Amino acid sequence: MAEESFLADDFIRQLMSVGEVDLLVGIPSYNNASTIAQALHSVEESLRQNFVRERAVILNVDGGSGDETRQVFEQTSERREAGHKGLTSLRTIHRISCMYDRSPSQGVALRSVVAAADLLRARACAVISPATTNLTPSWIANLLRPVYREGLDFVAPLYVRSRFQGLLARDLLYPMSRAVFGQRIRELYSDEWGFSGRLASQCLEQDVWREEAVRTRPEAWMGILAGSTGLKCGQYFLGPKTVSPSATGPDIVDAIRQTVGNFFWCMETNQPYWMSRSNSPSVSTFGPEHELSADGIPPSQEKMFELFRSGVNELEPILASILTPDTHAQIKAIALSDRAKFRFAAELWVKTLYEFAASYHRAVLNRDHLVQALVPLYRGRVYSFLLEHANSSAEAMEAQSEILCQEFERQKPYLLERWTAKS
Amino acid sequence: MQDSPTPPSIVSQPQPESSALLLQDENLWYKDAVMYQLHVRTFCDSNADGIGDFRGLTSKLDYLQELGINAIWVLPFYPSPLRDDGYDIADYTSVHPSYGTLQDFKDFLAAAHNRRIRVITEMVVNHTSDQHPWFQEARSSRENPKRDWYVWSDTDNRYQGVRIIFVDTEMSNWSWDPISKSYYWHRFFNHQPDLNYDNPAVREAMWKVMKFWLDIGVDGFRLDAVPYLIERDGTSCENLPETHEIIRDFRKRIDLAYPGKMLLAEANQWPADVRSYFGNGDEFHMAFHFPLMPRMFMAVKLEDRKPIIEILEQTPQIPENCQWCIFLRNHDELTLEMVTDIERDYMYDEYAVDKAMRINLGIRRRLAPMMENDRRRVELLTGMLLSMPGTPIIYYGDEIGMGDNVYLGDRNGVRTPMQWNGGWNAGFSAADPERLYSPLISNPVYGYQAINVDSQRRSAHSLLSWTKSVIQTRNAFRVFSRGSIEFLNPSNHRVLAYVRRLGEEKVLIVNNLSSSAQAVELNLQMYKRHIPIEMFGRNLFPRIGDLPYLLTLGPYQFYWFRLRRI
């Protein structure tokens, strides 16, 4: 019996009309009616300025918006320049849109994007978020150009962060992915990225689209897949990023469930690859590799420490089943320490994360619950970081970040030991 | 995107069937014409001097009649130093001796009219040769009565900022006259001083010239370089209101004394700017649609109809008694003045990689070489030319796929002798080959041995035979010449589809601009229950129903369908 296809007939018909393209820009959307027109204009402007002769298509994949996002996308007219007698681009810049009727999911949207890229034989693709309000034409060009002209397969963005922003990425995801997968990609979890048609085809062949990790954070899976299959990765500096007020991103619990859950799942499915890696060479980076702005006031910390302490206490049985007795004891010890002198040392933090990863692998308990159990510990770590760096400069913070990365790399043998242990 | 393609856009309204007076319809003959452009020098040499002449041209009128064209546009044949291929006229009311005599011309005209072929000649109104007696007199002294027939200045500072048209050869629009010790104005070559149309005497003189030829019996004039007739400080010296007054005056006189004669404007401008040259139907009868032409070439290379649609969407409506003139190539370079910088760069990179092919913001190549001798593309472009609204002009030699020679200098590479057969001098002339006014194209691909009229006449499947049949089909249906156009804009951008309509007559044209096979769904709801009949094979296609009409086309293939409701 023929298998059901996830591509609707109408979508195929639209792809048929477009034909082969050189560039594809995907815009997943859900209730972005107020911002999608601006995103669309930025993309069209970028294509007109930077890829004049290339065949291009802009694809909107909508998750069933209730605010006519899709209609706005389809009906927004192309901007015409005042000069040149109202003539626009050299070529038709196609716009096609499709909708899926399951719950909104980045992974489902990406599947349509990579399917389109594969069918249209696109050489370079990019995914952008319509919620990013300061999206400029240069962003899109910076994500496409390294793929289209330099031959990269995956391009992650680099943003300017304020000192106290994005700590999950800086203190956990980046150093851990650098040590485990050997990829020095700072923003593996992002809303905008570029990739090649080759990578898109590879992704399409994978049978992982129903996995929760891929549904929520497909970009990281894509980046790790690229690295693990020998494709070339890079990153491009885009500048500061602002999002619309209605789209400030997930809270800490959801963020950890999505990102750390995704990361552990990637570890689970790429074992032969990361277990044999021992170094982390740098990737092609366009622009400054990192930039922390000096602004940013340290957020309120007291509550964070309380949550850490209560978490360690209330989740004791759960933590006992995840961590080794020694690590658990150390964490309980620091939970009892004085608030003002609290330190969650890098060494302990790394050890904790690696033990969590190993316990995830052995499924000592429900995996989602296991990841959630990390939240109070993360809060403790952030509290410690804020205490330590409340008055630090951006450069000092960066230096500390590098030390943390090296600690992750140093303890990788421990990860391997825990991973392969029976209990 | 939407299921159904974007709604059709109507670019022009249908012309009413002219049923009242045969005379009135006869006066609009130019709307139904298929024109053939040639230079008498290039066509056929009857006296073995190596230069084509009117007697030779007359001898080839049967060929032109057989081809199916019904109007000839003859490039300048007046006495001239020939420094601009005859556009530098030294005597307006005679024939260059190389081409024959005035009587020869009259004989040619009569023979053409006998075959129901009309003749349009050039009227270079903007300037003369510096060898013209008028200029010789004007420059002889500042007090000469004809001094004011040209535009003089003591300095070259007047009319600052006006663009130079022949950028490859001219540094300024002013040149110094050593005889009268002053500057004279010229928008083209420095040996082509501009006439001063602010002087009524000039207008009268030009009217007399036109009258001369109209009395002989020519059917119309192509007025060369009309935008530049008038100069005013602080302007671009192009398209000024006074220019239109002059044209209206000429038109009025022609309509009074010579009804049915036609004026064709050469105004290389954006469509909106050319519109003014039609006036309210009281200026030019026809004008070239310059911006459309490079976009047709662009569309085929891009495999995207966008350039064509965009330019036609901004083409304004014109008066009922007027008509656009459309063409693919002509005696000049394929002009890229009316395109954006990006488009020009693209055209250069795709069609004129060798810099020898470029001249004056244009490309000096013929149709077939530009299409890389791909017969399908040549047919596609010719089919589009003959099916789009406007009077089509076929440049001599393009009907057999003649090649070019970009190394001949200026635009001479596209003005080589007509290739009649594979024999001596391609059948063009009995003279010694060295005596020919221009070398023949002789390479193995485009040379006269391979590309000539005689060999193509022998085959029913040659490009010549094909061109004949498609002209014949076009001539059989007035909808092509007088009908409206409505673009269908299917979602497949590689397909250019439109419907021509005149009364109950409807023709659907579908063009595949791509080098690969295409499928297209057309929204033909308005023509539901009609039966498409393919016009060349006369085969029936499935009736149009409720669903979008699916067609598949091979690379560069096109269809012409009559839509009949029975």
Added chain:
Amino acid sequence: MKEVIIQGLRQAYSNLVHMFAEFLPRLLVMLVIVLVGLVVAYLLKTTLRAVLHVTRLDRLSEEAGASRFLRMAALPSMTELLSRSLFWVTWCGFILIGISVLGVAGLQEQISRLFLLLPAIFVAILILFVGLVTANFLSRAALLAAVNAGYPSPKLLSWSIRFVIWALAVSMALEQVGVARQTVIAAFSIVFGAFMFGLAIAFGLGGKDLARDFLERSLGEKKREKYEEPQPL
């Protein structure tokens, strides 16, 4: 008289032999049935074990937390437990069939009653198992959610959820096997109702400030003092 006794003894002996002669075939049939049952039970156990290995039931059980309880109860793994249960149930069934073939008076009725009860017992066991797994999963989920959201008394909430589900599962299981149905239903209702009542009082009294706060915010008179955490991504 001696002859009467001898005659009687001969008759009794003859009856006994006759009884044995009638009983022995049935005994043989019973033994065959039991033997066949043993083989069938073994085959079923092996098959089920293989199937459960493929479906990774042990992993699921581990994740759900049921395996921990099994270990605490010194029981083997879920796969093993189910396979062995199937073995014993099947063999017991064959044994019972065998016994019924013996034709012992009164026994058949009891055996058939036992057979009728078997499905209910099986369902009850299943209900308990599902209840166990669900209680474990949901109570842990609640605990984690409450801890991460900073709610007070997360353990109380977790334990409450576990208790409620357990109570429900046990009641349903007992009702399924028909043990003191009325008593169980009544007891469950009383205990559950009391529990809920207690919770209501506790929250009502203890949470009146919270309730006031909620109402005030809902009616827009008071701004929410939200705890702002640094943006993680």
